[in-house]
Amino acid sequence: MKITVLGIGMMGLPMARRLVVAGYEVHVWNRTPEKAKAVEGAHVHTSAADAARHADLVIALLADGEAVLSTLTDGGVAKAMRPGTLWVDMSSIRPAQAQAHAELLAQQNVRALDAPVSGGTVGAEQGSLAIMVGGEPADFERAAPVLAHLGRATWVGPSGSGQLAKLANQMIVGITIGAVAEALLLCQQGGADMARVRQAISGGFADSRILQLHGQRMIDQDFAPRARMTVQLKDMRNALATAQALGFSAPITTLFESLYASAAANGLADADHSALMLELQRRQTSPADQHRQL
Amino acid sequence: MKITVLGIGMMGLPMARRLVVAGYEVHVWNRTPEKAKAVEGAHVHTSAADAARHADLVIALLADGEAVLSTLTDGGVAKAMRPGTLWVDMSSIRPAQAQAHAELLAQQNVRALDAPVSGGTVGAEQGSLAIMVGGEPADFERAAPVLAHLGRATWVGPSGSGQLAKLANQMIVGITIGAVAEALLLCQQGGADMARVRQAISGGFADSRILQLHGQRMIDQDFAPRARMTVQLKDMRNALATAQALGFSAPITTLFESLYASAAANGLADADHSALMLELQRRQTSPADQHRQL
Numbered sequence: 168m169k170i171t172v173l174g175i176g177m178m179g180l181p182m183a184r185r186l187v188v189a190g191y192e193v194h195v196w197n198r199t200p201e202k203a204k205a206v207e208g209a210h211v212h213t214s215a216a217d218a219a220r221h222a223d224l225v226i227a228l229l230a231d232g233e234a235v236l237s238t239l240t241d242g243g244v245a246k247a248m249r250p251g252t253l254w255v256d257m258s259s260i261r262p263a264q265a266q267a268h269a270e271l272l273a274q275q276n277v278r279a280l281d282a283p284v285s286g287g288t289v290g291a292e293q294g295s296l297a298i299m300v301g302g303e304p305a306d307f308e309r310a311a312p313v314l315a316h317l318g319r320a321t322w323v324g325p326s327g328s329g330q331l332a333k334l335a336n337q338m339i340v341g342i343t344i345g346a347v348a349e350a351l352l353l354c355q356q357g358g359a360d361m362a363r364v365r366q367a368i369s370g371g372f373a374d375s376r377i378l379q380l381h382g383q384r385m386i387d388q389d390f391a392p393r394a395r396m397t398v399q400l401k402d403m404r405n406a407l408a409t410a411q412a413l414g415f416s417a418p419i420t421t422l423f424e425s426l427y428a429s430a431a432a433n434g435l436a437d438a439d440h441s442a443l444m445l446e447l448q449r450r451q452t453s454p455a456d457q458h459r460q461l
Numbered sequence: 462m463k464i465t466v467l468g469i470g471m472m473g474l475p476m477a478r479r480l481v482v483a484g485y486e487v488h489v490w491n492r493t494p495e496k497a498k499a500v501e502g503a504h505v506h507t508s509a510a511d512a513a514r515h516a517d518l519v520i521a522l523l524a525d526g527e528a529v530l531s532t533l534t535d536g537g538v539a540k541a542m543r544p545g546t547l548w549v550d551m552s553s554i555r556p557a558q559a560q561a562h563a564e565l566l567a568q569q570n571v572r573a574l575d576a577p578v579s580g581g582t583v584g585a586e587q588g589s590l591a592i593m594v595g596g597e598p599a600d601f602e603r604a605a606p607v608l609a610h611l612g613r614a615t616w617v618g619p620s621g622s623g624q625l626a627k628l629a630n631q632m633i634v635g636i637t638i639g640a641v642a643e644a645l646l647l648c649q650q651g652g653a654d655m656a657r658v659r660q661a662i663s664g665g666f667a668d669s670r671i672l673q674l675h676g677q678r679m680i681d682q683d684f685a686p687r688a689r690m691t692v693q694l695k696d697m698r699n700a701l702a703t704a705q706a707l708g709f710s711a712p713i714t715t716l717f718e719s720l721y722a723s724a725a726a727n728g729l730a731d732a733d734h735s736a737l738m739l740e741l742q743r744r745q746t747s748p749a750d751q752h753r754q755l
Contacts, residue, residue: 300661322657327653328658334644334647345636375670
């Protein structure tokens with residue numbers, strides 16, 4: 168089985184490496200070709216269309232929906248893929264874009280899955296990514312043995328559903344960060360020890376990966392970016408745009424889009440998303456409040 | 462060591478039983494005396510003051526701050542306790558109330574801790590409660606061997622801090638429920654399978670006790686009350702009142718107070734707090750939206 172990986176970045180590099188180690192014939196392409204050479208044992212192509220031409224399964228790991236569409240059309244990948252090829256887009260793009268790409272590819276008799284991931288570069292290296300897959304169940308079955316080398320893949324519904332699940336993931340992450348930040352700040356404001364509060368409530372109903380990881384970052388005031396504020400803001404905006412397209416009212420996401428936008432506009436654009444705590448803190452001493460205290 | 466437990470309800474009953482089994486001389490009182498008799502091996506009193514009179518440590522497990530104050534004053538407990546007695550209020554009350562009670566008791570040379578719990582009746586029966594303790598560290602050290610029979614106790618700061626930590630716990634729970642509900646509903650609206658989405662994102666950054674437990678309730682549409690909507694609303698209002706008293710701006714809690722209030726006002730008062738999902742769902746077909754579709 169020949170597998171092509173388009174996009175050899177932070178995620179694509181370790182994933183392509185795992186597929187080589189698993190014994191597949193792997194073809195790779197990257198916009199800047201030097202990075203593609205880092206996948207030892209893979210065939211490096213300077214054209215995306217050439218990389219995809221003889222593949223049985225093509226994985227895309229690109230920046231956004233626009234980059235995916237441009238690679239498919241301007242890059243010639245859609246026409247280069249043989250009928251029967253399986254297109255597995257593991258990039259995080261909007262659900263509507265994933266559906267449009269699937270329709271475009273259906274015209275070439277290319278099957279399409281949207282299969283975005285969660286788990287970061289560590290998950291990509293360890294093959295422990297959460298992979299959320301939308302498309303036809305039969306296509307999912309076909310991709311499953313390959314995806315098994317990359318993480319835990321779950322079929323979640325028809326085309327676009329994988330991207331919906333990824334948005335849901337990002338919404339929950341972003342909102343839970345706000346919950347932990349506002350709760351810990353209130354405790355601090357009242358004189359309690361934030362670190363001890365976090366410890367006290369761990370293991371109970373309030374426990375979460377966010378309380379453990381991002382809660383610790385907040386206590387350590389360690390806002391070096393693992394996931395950037397701007398990326399969290401983009402996720403919130405994609406969720407809102409999707410909600411609007413579906414006629415879905417999302418009052419919680421609406422509030423959080425404004426909180427993350429405000430954080431990004433107030434000097435935190437390149438900080439970790441857990442720095443939403445600093446945005447909530449900043450609001451405690453807004454000019455209006457200071458004026459009231461005078 | 463003589464321990465008195467005031468309030469033998471859903472939580473007080475299993476907790477008092479555990480203290481009897483641990484070998485302490487346990488005295489109990491309840492407003493309706495029949496319930497107190499269920500603590501086998503304990504001395505039952507018909508007056509709270511009598512129950513507290515000879516104790517070394519008095520635990521209160523009452524409905525709210527008003528009930529605690531009334532038991533201390535009208536019930537004569539404050540004056541009945543000997544100097545040096547340790548008052549451990551495990552009820553969930555407002556931080557400011559806990560501080561006021563501690564000041565009141567200091568006049569009688571009675572030491573006070575606020576030590577609310579999380580973990581429900583199951584945690585009370587198994588001795589696995591999370592116990593959040595505010596007060597003097599020396600008093601915490603004194604109570605710790607007793608609390609160890611009831612759960613995992615963590616000192617979180619000065620008087621009132623235990624109640625602050627409990628509010629933080631409830632805020633995080635209530636907000637995370639909203640995050641999971643809105644995210645799963647968006648997926649459903651877009652055609653994805655909610656149950657599979659929950660499964661797909663489990664184990665990743667979006668994972669939490671709420672996703673596991675309340676997320677499952679949402680998927681099963683099982684809203685039988687484990688924690689009632691009205692209790693979650695009360696928690697949100699206590700958090701907001703505390704924030705206002707501290708001059709703390711809490712935009713997220715403010716939104717959620719209105720969401721839980723709306724849920725309670727729209728027929729969900731006695732449902733489980735995870736039924737916030739139904740409130741978010743109800744808003745999808747508001748008259749304004751229907752009108753726009755016509």
